[in-house]
Amino acid sequence: MNLREILMGMDVHKLIEDFNLALCRAGARRQLLTEVEGYALSAYELIRPNAERVVYVSSGMHGDEPAGPLALLELIDEGILNEQVSWVICPVINPTGLAANCRDNFQGLDLNRDYFKKESKEITAHASWLDGLNVDFAISLHEDWESTGFYFYEINQTEDRPQRYERMVRAISPIMPMEKELVIDDHVVRERGWIYHENKPDEPKLWPEAIYLAMQGCPLSFTFETPSSLPLSKRVEAHKEAVRSALRMPL
Template sequence: MDWHAFLRDWSHASASRGFESKTFGEIGGFPLVASSKGDSSKPCIYLSSGIHGDEPSGPQALFRLLNEDFFDDRFHWLICPVLNPAGLEAGTRENLGGIDLNRDYCLCESEEVSSHIAWLEKQVIPQLFVSLHEDWESSGFYYYEINLGGAVADYKNLLAAAAPYFPPEPESVIDNHKVTEPGWIHHSEHPDLPEGWPEAIYLAKMGCPISLTFETPSSMALEKRVGCHQAMVRESIRCCL
C-alpha cells in the first residue's frame, strides 16, 4: 500500500467532513497527522492506529469509517490514523530506528512518540481511547481494557460485534497476560515494564477513564480484519458513551 497516498487521501477526505488536521511531526518524509472535529465541550473520543508498521488494518478501518460519515457531531473527535507511517511503508513493527513505538511512551526516545506526546498534552483528556492493533500470533479476536472508573464496556456485546469476523482468541494466556474472559484482558493502569509504556498506559496516566485496545489476527484476511476493527469502533462507542 502507498502510505504517502493514504495520508493525502486522509487529508482531503477528513477536511471535506469538517475535520481540522495538524501535522505534529515528520519522519522519513512522512507527516505525522492528527485530525480533530467537533465541540470540545462534548464527550471526547480519541482513536489511534498504525503505531506498528506490520498492522495495516487499523488505518484502513478508520478511513472507511471516515468515508461512511461515521464521525458525526455527537462527540469531540481526535484521530491519529497513522502513528508509524515509515514503519508501515517498510512493513516493520518498529520505526526506522528499530524502536517499538508502543513501548516508548515513558522514555520518549523516538521522534514519533515525543512529538505525539507534545500534541496530546494540548488536547482535552479523552473520555474514551480506542486503539486498533493486530497480533501475528493469535488466531482470534481479543482486546485489552484499562478502566479507571469509566463506563463499563460490555464484554458480551463487544464479542458479539466481533463474531461475524473472528471468534474470541482461545488461549487463556495472551502475551503473558491471563485473560479475564476468553478474548478479554482487563489490564491495570500500570505498565508491564517500568519504562516500556504503551500509548494506552500514557493515556491512563493522563486521566483517560477507559481505554480499549482491539487486536485482530494478522494471519487472517485483511478485509476481515478491517471489518472487525470498524465494528469494534462502532460498538465500543455505543456501549461506553
Template sequence: MEVHELIDACDVELQAMGAERELLCEVEGFPVYAYSLMREESERTVYLSSGIHGDEPAGPLALLELLKERVMAQSCSWYVCPVLNPTGLQAGSRENYQGLDLNRDYLNRRSPEVAAHAQWLEGKKCDFAISLHEDWESSGFYFYEINQIEDRPQRYLRMVKALAPTMVMEPESMIDDHEVREAGWIYHGCEPDEPKHWPEAIFLAAKGCPLSFTFETPSSLELQLRVKAHKAAVCAALRICI
C-alpha cells in the same frame, strides 16, 4: 494502497468533516498528522489511533473506511491519529525507521514521532480511547481494557455479539503473558508491564483518560476480514461506551 496515498486519503476525509490538522513531525519524507474535531455541543471526547506498528496495516485501512462512512459524525468531539508510524508501514516492520518500537516509547520518547505525539496530547482531555492493532500470534480477536471508572462486564458481552458475524474471540487463556477475564478480554491495570517501556494506552491512562480499548486482530487472517473486524469493534465500542 501506498502509505502516502493512505495518509492523503485520511486527510481528505477528516478535513471534509471540519477537523483541524496539525503536523506533528516529518520522518523520512512522511508527515505524521494529528486531528482535532471539536464540537461545542458535545459532552464527550473520543481518541482514536492506528498505525503505530508498521506491520499492522488493518488498523489504518479500517480507520479510513470508518472515516468514509462518517462514523465520527456523532454528538461527540474527536482526536484522531490515523498513521503514527508511516516509515514502519512503508517497510512492513513493527518498528520505525530507527528500529524503535513506538508503542514502548511513551516514557522515554526517543523517537520523533512519539515525542511530538506525546507533546500534542498534553493538556488534551478524552473520555474514551480506542487504538487499533494486530497480533501475529493470535487466532481470534481480543482487546485490552484499561478502566479507571465503573466496571461494566456487560460491555464485553455486547462486543462479542457485535463481532460474532465476523470473527471469533481469541480462545487462549493466556494472551501475550496476560490472563484473560473472559475469552479475548484482557482487563489491564494502569501500570505498564515493563516500567521503562510505556505503550500509548498506559500514557493515556496516566494523563487521565478513564477508559481505553486496544483492539487486536490476528494477522494470519485475510486482510479485509481484519479490517471488517476492526470496524465492527469500533462501532460496537462507540455504541457501548458513548
C-alpha cells in the same frame, strides 16, 4: 490494497493523503505534529463544544499491522465522524514502519514502548499533542501475529461494566472468533478475548500509548487486536465493527 502492497508495505504518502482528504471533508482540523523521513505525521481534531465526550482513535502504530488504518479510513469515509462526540484522531503514527511493512520505525524503535523514554521523534511529538487533550475514551487499533482470534485490552479507571464485553462479543462473533487462548501476551484473560489490564505498565520504562493515556487520566481505553493470519478484509471488518460497537457503549 493488493498482495504486493501488503508484502512491500503500503503506499504511505497516498494513505496519509487519503486520511487528510477524508478527515478534512468530515470537518476535522489538521495539526502537523512533525515530519519523519519525508512523511507528515498529522493529528486531527473535530471539537464539538457541547459534546458529551472526547473520543480519541489511533492507528498505524506498528507498520506490519495494516488493518487498523484501513479500517479507520473506511469508517471515516462512511461517516463515523457524524457521531455527536468530539473527535481527536492520529491515523498514521508510524509512517516509516508502514512503508517498510515493519513493526518498528525506521530506527528500529517499537513506538508503542516509547511513551516513557520518548526516544523517537514520532512519540515525542505525539505525546506532546496528547498532553493538551482531555480524552474521555481512547481506542487504538492493532494486530497480532500470534493470535487466531480477536481480542482487546481494556484499561478502566471508571466504572467496571462487564456488559461492554458482552456487546463486543456480539459485534465480533459474526466476523471472527474471540481469541481462545486463556493467556495472551503474558496476560491472563478475564473472559475469552478480554484482557482487563491494570493502569500500570508491564515494564516500568516501556510504556505503550494506552498506559500513557491512563497516566494522563483517560478513564477508559480499548486496544483492539485482530489476528494477522486471517484475511485482511476480515480484520478490517472486525476493527470497524469493534469501533462501532465501542461508540454505542455508554461510558
